[in-house]
Amino acid sequence: xxxxxxxxxxxxxxxxxxxxxxxxxxxxxxxxxxxxxxxxxxxxxxxxxxxxxxxxxxxxxxxxxxxxxxxxxxxxxxxxxxxxxxxxxxxxxxxxxxxxxxxxxxxxxxxxxxxxxxxxxxxxxxxxxxxxxxxxxxxxxxxxxxxxxxxxxxxxxxxxxxxxxxxxxxxxxxxxxxxxxxxxxxxxxxxxxxxxxxxxxxxxxxxxxxxxxxxxxxxxxxxxxxxxxxxxxxxxxxxxxxxxxxxxxxxxxxxxxxxxxxxxxxxxxxxxxxxxxxxxxxxxxxxxxxxxxxxxxxxxxxxxxxxxxxxxxxxxxxxxxxxxxxxxxxxxxxxxxxxxxxxxxxxxxxxxxxxxxxxxxxxxxxxxxxxxxxxxxxxxxxxxxxxxxxxxxxxxxxxxxxxx
Numbered sequence: 001x002x003x004x005x006x007x008x009x010x011x012x013x014x015x016x017x018x019x020x021x022x023x024x025x026x027x028x029x030x031x032x033x034x035x036x037x038x039x040x041x042x043x044x045x046x047x048x049x050x051x052x053x054x055x056x057x058x059x060x061x062x063x064x065x066x067x068x069x070x071x072x073x074x075x076x077x078x079x080x081x082x083x084x085x086x087x088x089x090x091x092x093x094x095x096x097x098x099x100x101x102x103x104x105x106x107x108x109x110x111x112x113x114x115x116x117x118x119x120x121x122x123x124x125x126x127x128x129x130x131x132x133x134x135x136x137x138x139x140x141x142x143x144x145x146x147x148x149x150x151x152x153x154x155x156x157x158x159x160x161x162x163x164x165x166x167x168x169x170x171x172x173x174x175x176x177x178x179x180x181x182x183x184x185x186x187x188x189x190x191x192x193x194x195x196x197x198x199x200x201x202x203x204x205x206x207x208x209x210x211x212x213x214x215x216x217x218x219x220x221x222x223x224x225x226x227x228x229x230x231x232x233x234x235x236x237x238x239x240x241x242x243x244x245x246x247x248x249x250x251x252x253x254x255x256x257x258x259x260x261x262x263x264x265x266x267x268x269x270x271x272x273x274x275x276x277x278x279x280x281x282x283x284x285x286x287x288x289x290x291x292x293x294x295x296x297x298x299x300x301x302x303x304x305x306x307x308x309x310x311x312x313x314x315x316x317x318x319x320x321x322x323x324x325x326x327x328x329x330x331x332x333x334x335x336x337x338x339x340x341x342x343x344x345x346x347x348x349x350x351x352x353x354x355x356x357x358x359x360x361x362x363x364x365x366x367x368x369x370x371x372x373x374x375x376x377x378x379x380x381x382x383x384x385x386x387x388x389x390x391x392x393x394x395x396x397x398x399x400x401x402x403x404x
């Protein structure tokens with residue numbers, strides 16, 4: 001049996017290994033368009049590779065996928081984040097769970113993951129063909145014929161093919177799959193940071209607010225977690241995850257919108273008001289600038305006071321009702337204008353791809369073309385940051401590799 005894997009990334013290698021473990025006698029070859037394999041694994045997680053997330057349950061795991069979570073639930077029970085950790089552990093890659101439940105190699109180096117895949121591929125006899133971009137797949141009797149971008153490479157027939165080409169930034173990159181009868185969801189960017197070129201808050205570059213709530217004004221789309229102020233705007237998990245939840249909406253808005261930031265992670269402004277009044281009563285003689293509520297970063301606190309028009313030398317005891325109200329509003333409902341986006345590190349995640357309506361999620365086999373399977377980000381599945389996108393790659397590749 002001859003099996004082709006189109007794409008030499010995370011899902012490609014994992015599916016190839018899965019095939020060989022299920023069918024030891026199969027001839028498996030990975031076709032990679034570029035001259036480098038596993039390039040995204042190399043740069044992921046800042047070069048450390050966040051392989052998965054230590055969720056306590058499958059339900060919790062599914063919640064991290066704005067698109068595809070419900071469809072993944074059944075196969076997560078077959079190959080979960082816990083299975084991922086065992087998989088790497090049994091192959092000599094020690095993993096560590098951070099306080100935020102993100103899982104990394106103990107080495108803190110993505111090369112550990114790459115080395116594992118290369119070693120396993122060599123052990124199992126998987127061929128790796130670089131510089132072999134696939135132009136099209138054509139059904140041919142009971143086989144599938146691969147035609148290559150390089151006309152010098154002779155078309156080749158395979159019994160089964162697994163597509164693991166990753167996300168495409170443009171719909172045109174998926175036309176060859178659309179031509180086979182697959183429904184395509186328009187790809188748009190996900191996991192990015194917000195540009196705020198007109199906002200003075202950028203003067204606070206480097207400041208981190210540990211626990212905020214941020215939402216897009218006029219919607220129910222919100223996220224929480226750390227927020228990093230940068231020289232171009234805002235970043236950090238809270239912002240990047242919001243970009244995932246709102247990927248399509250933000251694309252429609254051309255990345256121009258208003259965001260509201262709750263700096264104290266308390267949605268009830270009355271509770272915040274009571275807390276501020278307690279602080280004022282207990283510190284009436286102290287200057288407002290010198291006593292930061294909710295352990296806010298000093299530079300951010302001074303900035304917010306200036307935004308409220310409150311002088312730095314005013315004392316808590318002399319703060320007027322109007323001043324209180326302004327302060328509570330800026331702490332719980334601060335507003336900023338977003339004008340554009342910036343790619344998160346060098347990573348690229350798309351919302352969109354091959355519609356799950358075109359795929360049997362029990363087997364990852366195409367409903368439009370027999371003997372053709374999918375795994376990874378080429379599918380219309382994407383997640384927030386934290387190792388979830390890789391988990392989708394491992395799970396879908398593991399299932400596709402069963403060739404059922």
